[in-house]
Amino acid sequence: MHIAVCAKRIPLSGGRWVLTPDSTEIDTSGPSMGFTLSPHEECAAEAAVQLVEQYGGSSTVLTVGVPDSETELRSLLAVGIDRGVLVETDGREWDPQATAAVLTEQIQKGTPEGDAYELVICGTEAGDTADYQVPVRIAHALGWPVVTNVKGLSITDGVVRCERAVGSAREIYEVPLPAVISVKDGVNIPRYPSVPGRIKARKKPVDVVAGERPEPRLEKTRLDLVEEETRSAEVLGTGPDAVPALVEIFKKIGVI
Amino acid sequence: MTVLVIADHDRGVLDPTSLQAVTAARALDPQVDVLVVGADGAGVAGELAAYGASTVHVATGDGLSDYAPQAAARAAVELVGSLNPSAVVAVGTPRGNEVLAHVAAILDVPFAAECAQVTLSPGAHAIVRNRWGGNVLETSTVHSDLLVASYTAHTVKAEAAAGAGTVVEFAPALSPADTVVRVVDRAGEASSGVGLAEARVIVSGGRGVGSAEGFAPLDELAELLGGAVGCSRVVTSNGWRPHAEQVGQTGTKVAPDLYIAAGISGATQHIAGMRTSKTIVAINTDKDAPIMGYAHYAIVGDVSTILPALVAATRAAKE
Numbered sequence: 366m367h368i369a370v371c372a373k374r375i376p377l378s379g380g381r382w383v384l385t386p387d388s389t390e391i392d393t394s395g396p397s398m399g400f401t402l403s404p405h406e407e408c409a410a411e412a413a414v415q416l417v418e419q420y421g422g423s424s425t426v427l428t429v430g431v432p433d434s435e436t437e438l439r440s441l442l443a444v445g446i447d448r449g450v451l452v453e454t455d456g457r458e459w460d461p462q463a464t465a466a467v468l469t470e471q472i473q474k475g476t477p478e479g480d481a482y483e484l485v486i487c488g489t490e491a492g493d494t495a496d497y498q499v500p501v502r503i504a505h506a507l508g509w510p511v512v513t514n515v516k517g518l519s520i521t522d523g524v525v526r527c528e529r530a531v532g533s534a535r536e537i538y539e540v541p542l543p544a545v546i547s548v549k550d551g552v553n554i555p556r557y558p559s560v561p562g563r564i565k566a567r568k569k570p571v572d573v574v575a576g577e578r579p580e581p582r583l584e585k586t587r588l589d590l591v592e593e594e595t596r597s598a599e600v601l602g603t604g605p606d607a608v609p610a611l612v613e614i615f616k617k618i619g620v621i
Numbered sequence: 622m623t624v625l626v627i628a629d630h631d632r633g634v635l636d637p638t639s640l641q642a643v644t645a646a647r648a649l650d651p652q653v654d655v656l657v658v659g660a661d662g663a664g665v666a667g668e669l670a671a672y673g674a675s676t677v678h679v680a681t682g683d684g685l686s687d688y689a690p691q692a693a694a695r696a697a698v699e700l701v702g703s704l705n706p707s708a709v710v711a712v713g714t715p716r717g718n719e720v721l722a723h724v725a726a727i728l729d730v731p732f733a734a735e736c737a738q739v740t741l742s743p744g745a746h747a748i749v750r751n752r753w754g755g756n757v758l759e760t761s762t763v764h765s766d767l768l769v770a771s772y773t774a775h776t777v778k779a780e781a782a783a784g785a786g787t788v789v790e791f792a793p794a795l796s797p798a799d800t801v802v803r804v805v806d807r808a809g810e811a812s813s814g815v816g817l818a819e820a821r822v823i824v825s826g827g828r829g830v831g832s833a834e835g836f837a838p839l840d841e842l843a844e845l846l847g848g849a850v851g852c853s854r855v856v857t858s859n860g861w862r863p864h865a866e867q868v869g870q871t872g873t874k875v876a877p878d879l880y881i882a883a884g885i886s887g888a889t890q891h892i893a894g895m896r897t898s899k900t901i902v903a904i905n906t907d908k909d910a911p912i913m914g915y916a917h918y919a920i921v922g923d924v925s926t927i928l929p930a931l932v933a934a935t936r937a938a939k940e
């Protein structure tokens with residue numbers, strides 16, 4: 366089975382978010398800023414690696430992002446994804462319709478060896494923009510079924526069995542391959558990259574394709590940070606000596 | 622004009638957040654058409670009318686007896702054709718966002734998920750939506766005549782307002798492909814963190830707790846305080862605790878009376894899940910950890926010595 370995983374590089378802040386002076390992006394230039402992948406997508410990659418271990422085939426990660434996204438893409442090669450495709454952007458954001466269209470185009474091409482993909486695994490929502498739609502749009506473009514919010518996954522005889530938690534209910538879906546699914550953090554526990562995994566990842570192939578950004582139809586004009594009251598915690602003390610003061614707080618707020 | 626609301630119900634029980642969507646729609650247009658999918662949806666028409674639904678369209682037919690997202694979207698698209706609404710809205714529950722994504726994909730129009738504000742302006746609708754689990758707000762223009770948008774749950778308070786609530790049944794035209802994805806079975810209660818979402822007290826641990834065994838005093842303290850144990854993603858990804866206990870952007874969102882963050886740094890994705898807790902207590906070796914900017918009270922020090930002392934002192938105080 367040949368599986369495509371869609372994963373997006375997103376900014377990560379060690380502390381609070383800071384915006385660029387024109388308030389259109391997260392400022393990633395600060396010392397405590399970095400980049401990462403969403404937990405949903407780390408789980409998507411883990412699911413693909415496990416399925417290939419079980420059934421053979423191959424896995425490919427697809428990313429639409431700036432050239433530096435290759436770092437995060439390769440972090441998935443280090444945990445067992447076989448290869449990557451990076452659709453390079455110029456740094457301006459692509460709207461979810463454009464993102465889905467270019468991912469669909471890459472999925473329709475199949476693997477570099479010419480095999481058709483049978484399963485596409487995405488995250489339920491992107492960690493930064495949370496558009497809740499790219500996998501559904503890919504599925505419509507391919508004419509495949511799509512199950513979203515997947516928290517449990519197995520495949521038997523070409524049928525994907527998905528569990529999904531909605532509120533306190535657990536729903537079961539069964540769809541035939543080929544299919545698109547979007548998974549949630551917790552569907553599995555992603556493995557950490559091993560040292561040999563990291564070394565192998567450097568040699569795994571990554572195809573770089575130039576992306577042409579269409580005019581956005583969902584057009585971001587600005588970002589604002591949600592106003593938070595900045596507090597400075599009242600320090601009750603250091604070490605176990607401070608425990609009685611905390612117990613007094615418990616009494617004051619009525620939890621004991 | 623009208624605004625079309627997609628209401629959600631589970632086998633005849635209305636998802637109460639749907640009433641928030643009806644309330645939000647009324648602010649956009651006095652005429653509010655509501656779609657409920659499935660014959661047992663007819664039973665919720667009265668509730669929807671009490672919150673202002675002008676007409677409740679009940680989609681019935683084979684394949685619509687249980688939740689089937691693409692079929693629900695087909696029913697909505699059929700109503701878009703006949704009613705010509707200016708917007709199709711729902712609340713951003715997993716189902717709400719999923720059905721709207723299908724609607725937008727079928728019609729090839731944009732979909733603005735998790736909105737906090739919507740101003741209709743066909744061709745260039747103005748919206749403000751939540752990003753990063755609600756830490757950042759995005760202002761956007763939606764270039765489309767029809768607006769497809771979800772509201773983040775609880776951004777609008779449901780307000781009663783009598784509507785006509787005329788019930789109209791219809792059988793949307795479906796192809797077999799529309800019902801391939803549907804609920805075929807249900808399994809026992811999910812451990813989806815519901816207990817966590819309702820707990821009054823949450824004792825939460827992070828990397829600083831050090832190990833699965835390190836959680837023993839957190840379990841004890843949670844029990845003494847009648848609360849639940851929570852954790853950070855580092856903890857679930859280490860396999861120390863189940864994912865159902867993870868608090869945050871990709872975990873459960875909580876708002877207890879007391880949230881104790883032990884050995885948790887306070888990454889924004891963790892904060893996104895607990896920022897509205899009434900009292901936040903941090904226990905951390907680092908007096909400058911980001912969590913200190915959110916906590917009301919803090920103890921600086923090692924959880925492995927502080928927590929056992931806290932358990933003993935709490936037990937003594939209860940006696």
Ligand SMILES: Cc1cc2nc3c(=O)[nH]c(=O)nc-3n(C[C@H](O)[C@H](O)[C@H](O)COP(=O)(O)OP(=O)(O)OC[C@H]3O[C@@H](n4cnc5c(N)ncnc54)[C@H](O)[C@@H]3O)c2cc1C
Nearest residue numbers: 492827828829853854869870871872884885886890906924
């Ligand atoms: C899109 C996205 C979604 C995410 N969703 C979530 C989510 O839902 N929930 C979540 O939690 N995270 C989430 N994360 C991960 C998040 O960014 C952080 O990595 C994570 O919250 C850090 O967990 P932590 O605080 O336990 O660990 P760390 O950040 O490593 O912090 C450990 C803390 O413990 C303190 N400490 C160490 N030893 C001790 C000791 N002996 N006694 C006391 N204190 C000690 C340290 O000073 C430090 O402050 C998400 C990330 C992304 C990118």
Ligand SMILES: Nc1ncnc2c1ncn2[C@@H]1O[C@H](COP(=O)(O)O)[C@@H](O)[C@H]1O
Nearest residue numbers: 371372429487488490491496497498499
């Ligand atoms: N730029 C991107 N590159 C690769 N995959 C993406 C990208 N944007 C979205 N996706 C995939 O689509 C999922 C849902 O994204 P969204 O609809 O934007 O919330 C993500 O979890 C990814 O799996």
